[in-house]
Amino acid sequence: MDVGQRLTDQNFPESPEKATLEGKNKFLGFWLFLGGETVLFATLFGTYLGLRNSFGKGPEASEIFQLPIVFIATMILLTSSLTSVYAVLALKENRVKAMRGWFFVTLLLGVAFLGLEIYEFVHYVHEGHTFTSGAFGSAFYTLVGFHGGHVLFGVLWIAALLVRNSGRGLTLYNSPKYYLFALYWHFVDVVWVFIFTVVYLMGKVG
Amino acid sequence: MSNAHAANKSVLWDWLTTVDHKKIGILYLISGGFFFLVGGLEALLIRIQLMGPEMTFLTGDLYNQVLTMHGTTMIFLAAMPIIFAFMNAVVPLQIGARDVAFPFLNSLGFWLFFFGGVLLNLSWFLGGAPDAGWTAYAPLSTQSSGHGVDFYVLGLQISGAGTLMGGINFLVTIINMRAPGMTFMRMPLFTWTAFVTSGLILFAFPALTIGFFLLMFDRIFEANFFDANMGGNAIIWEHIFWIFGHPEVYILILPAFGIISEVVATFAKKRLFGYSAMVFATVLIGFLGFMVWAHHMFTVGLGPVANSIFAVATMAIAIPTGVKIFNWIFTMWGGRNRFTTANLFSVGFIPTFVMGGVTGVMLAAAPADYQYHDSYFVVAHFHYVIVGGLILGLFSGLYYWYPRMFGVMLNETLGKWNFWTFFIGFHLTFFPQHFLGLMGMPRRYFTYPEEFQLGSLNFISTIGAIGMTVGTIIFVINIIVTHAKGEKVSGDPWDGRTLEWAMPNPTPHYNFLQTPLVRGLDALWIEKMAGNKGMTPAEPIGDIHMPNNSILPFVMSLGFFIAGLGFIYINTAGLPALIAVIGGIGIGLVCMFLRSWIDDHGYHIHKEDLLKENKGVDA
Amino acid sequence: MASHEETKSVHHHTSLQKKIKLKQERRQHNVSFVMMILLTIVAFAAIASDAVSNQVAILFILVLAAVQVFFQLYVWMHLGHKGHEFPMWGIASGLLIAVITVGTLMGLIW
Amino acid sequence: MLGLMGCGNPQLSALQPQGKGASALFDLMILSLAIMVVVLVVVFILFGYVLVKFRERKGDDTIPEQVEGNHMLEVLWTAIPIVLLLVLAVPTVMTTFDLAVSEKSAEESKDASGDKEGPMTINVTAHQYWWEFEYPDQGVITSQELYLPVDERVNVNLSSADVIHSFWIPTISGKMDTNPGDKLENKMWLHPEKVGTFQGACAELCGDSHALMYFKVKVLEKEEFDAWIESMKNTKYDDAPSQVAEGQKIFENNCLSCHAVGDKGGNVGPALTGFADNEKVAGILEHNKDNIKDWINNPQDIKPGNNMPDFNFNEQQLDALADYLLELKTAE
Numbered sequence A: 001m002d003v004g005q006r007l008t009d010q011n012f013p014e015s016p017e018k019a020t021l022e023g024k025n026k027f028l029g030f031w032l033f034l035g036g037e038t039v040l041f042a043t044l045f046g047t048y049l050g051l052r053n054s055f056g057k058g059p060e061a062s063e064i065f066q067l068p069i070v071f072i073a074t075m076i077l078l079t080s081s082l083t084s085v086y087a088v089l090a091l092k093e094n095r096v097k098a099m100r101g102w103f104f105v106t107l108l109l110g111v112a113f114l115g116l117e118i119y120e121f122v123h124y125v126h127e128g129h130t131f132t133s134g135a136f137g138s139a140f141y142t143l144v145g146f147h148g149g150h151v152l153f154g155v156l157w158i159a160a161l162l163v164r165n166s167g168r169g170l171t172l173y174n175s176p177k178y179y180l181f182a183l184y185w186h187f188v189d190v191v192w193v194f195i196f197t198v199v200y201l202m203g204k205v206g
Numbered sequence B: 001m002s003n004a005h006a007a008n009k010s011v012l013w014d015w016l017t018t019v020d021h022k023k024i025g026i027l028y029l030i031s032g033g034f035f036f037l038v039g040g041l042e043a044l045l046i047r048i049q050l051m052g053p054e055m056t057f058l059t060g061d062l063y064n065q066v067l068t069m070h071g072t073t074m075i076f077l078a079a080m081p082i083i084f085a086f087m088n089a090v091v092p093l094q095i096g097a098r099d100v101a102f103p104f105l106n107s108l109g110f111w112l113f114f115f116g117g118v119l120l121n122l123s124w125f126l127g128g129a130p131d132a133g134w135t136a137y138a139p140l141s142t143q144s145s146g147h148g149v150d151f152y153v154l155g156l157q158i159s160g161a162g163t164l165m166g167g168i169n170f171l172v173t174i175i176n177m178r179a180p181g182m183t184f185m186r187m188p189l190f191t192w193t194a195f196v197t198s199g200l201i202l203f204a205f206p207a208l209t210i211g212f213f214l215l216m217f218d219r220i221f222e223a224n225f226f227d228a229n230m231g232g233n234a235i236i237w238e239h240i241f242w243i244f245g246h247p248e249v250y251i252l253i254l255p256a257f258g259i260i261s262e263v264v265a266t267f268a269k270k271r272l273f274g275y276s277a278m279v280f281a282t283v284l285i286g287f288l289g290f291m292v293w294a295h296h297m298f299t300v301g302l303g304p305v306a307n308s309i310f311a312v313a314t315m316a317i318a319i320p321t322g323v324k325i326f327n328w329i330f331t332m333w334g335g336r337n338r339f340t341t342a343n344l345f346s347v348g349f350i351p352t353f354v355m356g357g358v359t360g361v362m363l364a365a366a367p368a369d370y371q372y373h374d375s376y377f378v379v380a381h382f383h384y385v386i387v388g389g390l391i392l393g394l395f396s397g398l399y400y401w402y403p404r405m406f407g408v409m410l411n412e413t414l415g416k417w418n419f420w421t422f423f424i425g426f427h428l429t430f431f432p433q434h435f436l437g438l439m440g441m442p443r444r445y446f447t448y449p450e451e452f453q454l455g456s457l458n459f460i461s462t463i464g465a466i467g468m469t470v471g472t473i474i475f476v477i478n479i480i481v482t483h484a485k486g487e488k489v490s491g492d493p494w495d496g497r498t499l500e501w502a503m504p505n506p507t508p509h510y511n512f513l514q515t516p517l518v519r520g521l522d523a524l525w526i527e528k529m530a531g532n533k534g535m536t537p538a539e540p541i542g543d544i545h546m547p548n549n550s551i552l553p554f555v556m557s558l559g560f561f562i563a564g565l566g567f568i569y570i571n572t573a574g575l576p577a578l579i580a581v582i583g584g585i586g587i588g589l590v591c592m593f594l595r596s597w598i599d600d601h602g603y604h605i606h607k608e609d610l611l612k613e614n615k616g617v618d619a
Numbered sequence C: 001m002a003s004h005e006e007t008k009s010v011h012h013h014t015s016l017q018k019k020i021k022l023k024q025e026r027r028q029h030n031v032s033f034v035m036m037i038l039l040t041i042v043a044f045a046a047i048a049s050d051a052v053s054n055q056v057a058i059l060f061i062l063v064l065a066a067v068q069v070f071f072q073l074y075v076w077m078h079l080g081h082k083g084h085e086f087p088m089w090g091i092a093s094g095l096l097i098a099v100i101t102v103g104t105l106m107g108l109i110w
Numbered sequence D: 001m002l003g004l005m006g007c008g009n010p011q012l013s014a015l016q017p018q019g020k021g022a023s024a025l026f027d028l029m030i031l032s033l034a035i036m037v038v039v040l041v042v043v044f045i046l047f048g049y050v051l052v053k054f055r056e057r058k059g060d061d062t063i064p065e066q067v068e069g070n071h072m073l074e075v076l077w078t079a080i081p082i083v084l085l086l087v088l089a090v091p092t093v094m095t096t097f098d099l100a101v102s103e104k105s106a107e108e109s110k111d112a113s114g115d116k117e118g119p120m121t122i123n124v125t126a127h128q129y130w131w132e133f134e135y136p137d138q139g140v141i142t143s144q145e146l147y148l149p150v151d152e153r154v155n156v157n158l159s160s161a162d163v164i165h166s167f168w169i170p171t172i173s174g175k176m177d178t179n180p181g182d183k184l185e186n187k188m189w190l191h192p193e194k195v196g197t198f199q200g201a202c203a204e205l206c207g208d209s210h211a212l213m214y215f216k217v218k219v220l221e222k223e224e225f226d227a228w229i230e231s232m233k234n235t236k237y238d239d240a241p242s243q244v245a246e247g248q249k250i251f252e253n254n255c256l257s258c259h260a261v262g263d264k265g266g267n268v269g270p271a272l273t274g275f276a277d278n279e280k281v282a283g284i285l286e287h288n289k290d291n292i293k294d295w296i297n298n299p300q301d302i303k304p305g306n307n308m309p310d311f312n313f314n315e316q317q318l319d320a321l322a323d324y325l326l327e328l329k330t331a332e
Ligand code: HEA
Pocket: B135, B249, B250, B252, B253, B295, B296, B314, B315, B317, B318, B319, B321, B322, B323, B325, B353, B354, B355, B356, B357, B358, B359, B360, B361, B363, B364, B365, B369, B372, B373, B374, B378, B381, B382, B385, B386, B389, B390, D036, D039, D043, D080, D081, D082, D084, D085
């Protein structure tokens, strides 16, 4: 069967994302990539934890962190993880519309998260907590910013996928792409779980 | 044939767009080889300056630049790419695969490495090279004036990204694309080492990536990670660098171990002694490699508890490494050892590497390292393991696989001259350095006074370096002579044991006409002993799926190269630099987008064409 | 695992089984979502209220974070499913090195 | 192996220990070397035998037996190295703790010397490219030359004013890094056992003149050391003898902002109190008038990248300055 051919309910495989060798390769390669990303973020977290009390000329963490915003952001991201799970479930049943819909919701939630984060950063900068105000500031913006960058990349990625495949059904060629995005998105959420725990909550109690 | 459209494009275009792992291997080899000459030239300059006391050939900052570029070039731009050259050229063949898992990514990885290397070396012409040592310890590196260290950070960041892709590619290739019957415990040892090395790359390079970002932010965007006055902490960089750095040295040496294992067994006409122990030792070395980095930091002040733990952990690595050494010796034991040039290099490797290894264990005795650290004793240690280990291993691999990669065989007479001059020159250069270190000569010194009596040993060392230069030049001549003659050899000139020798010369671009069926370790040897002409196929002849060539990797890497240049000058060149950054990243993103936008299903070579090409093969 | 050939069709009874399996999965996903929301609320509450001492609270929320990660990896990313042996290795190794790295950067820089 | 002893310059070589730390390290080095020699001998003999015995001979085209392995052997070459490494690991760990500065070790050395205050402390601060030594309890600061009493343990606190350097006196003890920032201060101890002058060096790449960051270590009898401390304490900044008054004038105008003399002056550059008694100028040049003059006008040529600017004095001013500097002795 041609990998570019639209899948029907009749020939729909158990796991369309892993049905071809290319799909299997992508699937495994992406997981391994996430293993590497774990080390990448660990290095950022380690650096942050090493510097989290070195405020330099900036204000202290407990003075500035805004837990309500962070809480909302967390809820948004968790929900977006759920919607991408729904999308993958739909993918596995060849329900293209539903899948695209859920991914679209995921995208919107991602954008909302980014909006909140930008709002939050602007607020902090006004309080004197900047990238250059001390080692803590540098470490904070680098860690949280790297995560934000990942969210942004995810948003662009899924947007591109949705646009490119609009009007096209699932194929053995594009299923792995959707699936990989969902994995990525979960991973970004995992990182966030640690950010709100280690950065914000622990920062609040010093 | 549906790739006919490619045929009428120029040769250059073909090389720029190729996604064939065999060609990418050659690209890696040529660029890595070139950078080896550059790094070697830098080494020569170092040795000339240190030839006698109080020389003024290269002083102060200039010396530091040469030193930094020597270390950096050799490790990142010479050794790593040559290793990747072999991994590309050999691993898919050894496991009976038609290709690597991600041909496009493979090409992208190469071009990123290449442009990163070019960017780094551009610094010579743009105001001075990095000068803070290959380890770039902060805050020296953050305070270093000029743009040298910016080139270091961005050049290596870009080439490092390429390396990471390569690592993932080979992991997936080895896991997913083995031929039927090629179980893990039947894989040739070189493939095993490539596998473990790729794993180390996957987990070590991300730490370095972040390290480079932090350094870049401190230098370019006034962050304060390493600035003590603003609460920063310089030790963080040291940890991050060595969390990457120590695994890196095993990334380098493991493939060399793999090469030695192949070569020694082939020329002894024996199977590798203790194969399972060798595999286990490889994995164990890889694992322990992550637990010992602080042995580079014994004098940093981590305290006696940490020092003791890391000292003992480091010593433990001697055990699996010893297993390898003895297994090689016992592979030769009882064999019919033929000392071709390839085997000479392998055989020369064994005692030399052991000498470097045991000085490593001496260094691992933490308090004794208070004396050795940052002295020429360390320089002697790591050149013994790197030049005496890795480089001899790579030479061995080159002489061994040259017929597979290029279809011609390097000249054996010149090869032997190459070996002996290089080998003797090597010992002459680095053996005296042990004593220099013990006599109190610190490393990274551009000069030393007469009164310290360090002159004569340094002089011997420099003479040795000239010996290595002669060896290298003979090697270059050998290549020229060989290709000028251009005598083709058969596909299996060494009476090989593994799958890469199971196909005709030159290697068809789809590798195996039919995927082979693997029936045990040393798959080809088994068939030969069973009296078969070649491998037993695992499938009938059929259409072969191939990936399309693409120029995107080249353009994308060029984009990041431009962005890198922009970042380097963002604080001094203003608008043009900003344009370069945005433009460069833009180019990169557009390429990524195009890659995702344009459906690329590859093409098929049809059965009929295959049959026409391979007359006489029964389907 | 499914190779190129096997993908051609899925018989009808298997697709029914699959439906049921997916339905179960959906329930699992919903449960884990609710759990994660609850865990998050508890974590924020533990910090916001003064009921628990800071040390205990930090330990507590770290445990909660670990549980959430488990949910994400195992339930949502199917890490425990068949065919995920190598991904498992990848993530486990990554986590091991992550732990070492974080521990070092916290503990060995004075 | 013992041939190694006595190698190199006796002021510098780690192979000629003159202090407790260096001796302990030397013993460990010799032990490890002995183990390594055993390993090397075994490997070389096996290897040599194989090379000679199992060469391919002309006309022989038998296929060797394809041996898989040998459990006995494999256990052997796993177990023996483990034993050898244990022999090395135990003294390694012990020496590591012996060399560390801890409450306990301070206590012990206090008892041993019968000295109630415990060991003397010296604060070492590394600068690009010179060394500052402060004796905080005595209120004395000097540069480039470290004075130590013989047969006595002193604790050293190490830090840096700029980048990372490493403090190394091979004959007396191993090296230790000097890190920037109070937080990263390091501690070590020195215990010289012989009177004499020894060489110290910087062992961490710290910039253009890393290779020129030497310092001298003067180990004195206890009484002489005390006398030196006393005279340093009593040296005040005062009017120089009339024949060098001109030099002092120039110095005040140009140099005092960076260099301290007695109780006056800045600390951007090394304190020059007692400079006249030094063995070297700037740690590297022979101490004579010509070199002092040379240094003042060309510090950047002599130590590239250091923090003292090139001056442009005429010959006469230089003479005056040098004469003045040569009068900077410690008080009697
Ligand atoms: C290919 C690269 C490579 C390899 C393989 C090694 C291998 C080893 N290295 Fe080396 N090392 C470097 C490259 C490498 N190193 C580099 C580049 C540096 C300097 C970086 C810089 O600062 O710029 C360095 C520095 C370095 C240091 C820090 C020194 C310092 O700066 O103060 C230490 C300390 O422990 C060390 C230890 C070891 C050990 C124990 C091994 C072991 O793996 C060796 C094991 C092998 C054997 C021991 C031989 C065979 C074994 C037997 C025959 C069995 C019996 C043996 C015994 C019982 C001992 N190395």
